[in-house]
Amino acid sequence: MRFVFVVLLLLMATQMASADITETYGWEGTETILSMYPVDGLIATIDTDPVHGGSQSLRLERLSSSTPQGYVAWIVGLSDGDEVTCSFWRYDDTPGVAPSCRIWAHWNDDPGDVNGHAGSASGNTDYGEGLGWDEVSWTWTVVEGHTGLVIEARVYSNPGDIIWVDDMTVIAPDGATIWTPGNLALQNSTWADIKAAF
Numbered sequence: 408m409r410f411v412f413v414v415l416l417l418l419m420a421t422q423m424a425s426a427d428i429t430e431t432y433g434w435e436g437t438e439t440i441l442s443m444y445p446v447d448g449l450i451a452t453i454d455t456d457p458v459h460g461g462s463q464s465l466r467l468e469r470l471s472s473s474t475p476q477g478y479v480a481w482i483v484g485l486s487d488g489d490e491v492t493c494s495f496w497r498y499d500d501t502p503g504v505a506p507s508c509r510i511w512a513h514w515n516d517d518p519g520d521v522n523g524h525a526g527s528a529s530g531n532t533d534y535g536e537g538l539g540w541d542e543v544s545w546t547w548t549v550v551e552g553h554t555g556l557v558i559e560a561r562v563y564s565n566p567g568d569i570i571w572v573d574d575m576t577v578i579a580p581d582g583a584t585i586w587t588p589g590n591l592a593l594q595n596s597t598w599a600d601i602k603a604a605f
């Protein structure tokens with residue numbers, strides 16, 4: 408009996424240690440990106456063609472000569488050894504040449520400011536085949552005391568280049584907080600509602 412109890416405890420502990428939280432976003436609302444770099448480096452809009460899932464996608468048009476980063480997710484409350492995985496579908500139909508899209512990220516150790524920057528966290532160097540929709544994914548392991556990560560959709564390589572993004576999934580350890588354009592807007596409107604009520 409005691410053995411069974413110990414095994415149950417171990418199973419519970421294993422499950423608790425491996426618990427993850429997941430957020431998805433498919434650009435079905437009005438929110439586009441959390442922020443960008445450089446300022447005015449791209450135009451982010453909701454589009455209806457092409458679409459991977461639902462009836463809308465994110466359209467990113469490059470304006471700047473330096474690679475623009477559209478911030479599509481922001482994870483806070485991380486610590487060393489934590490793993491964050493993000494995937495999204497990207498659309499480009501120009502094999503081997505621009506426009507192209509990459510999933511990338513940078514550290515942000517300021518949980519109060521999405522524009523905080525604490526160094527590049529690298530990402531997936533693959534540009535995809537350029538044959539339409541293609542799912543791209545990357546996993547980051549937290550190091551050097553960083554506490555937050557901002558996931559970027561990057562647009563290559565010239566002003567005027569356009570790519571589309573849809574159906575994003577972010578997985579982070581239990582205890583972290585995942586902000587997507589949709590749930591951050593929801594949170595902000597909730598705060599506004601609370602303030603308005605007083």
Ligand SMILES: [Ca+2]
Binds near residue numbers: 458461463574
């Ligand atoms: Ca969609």
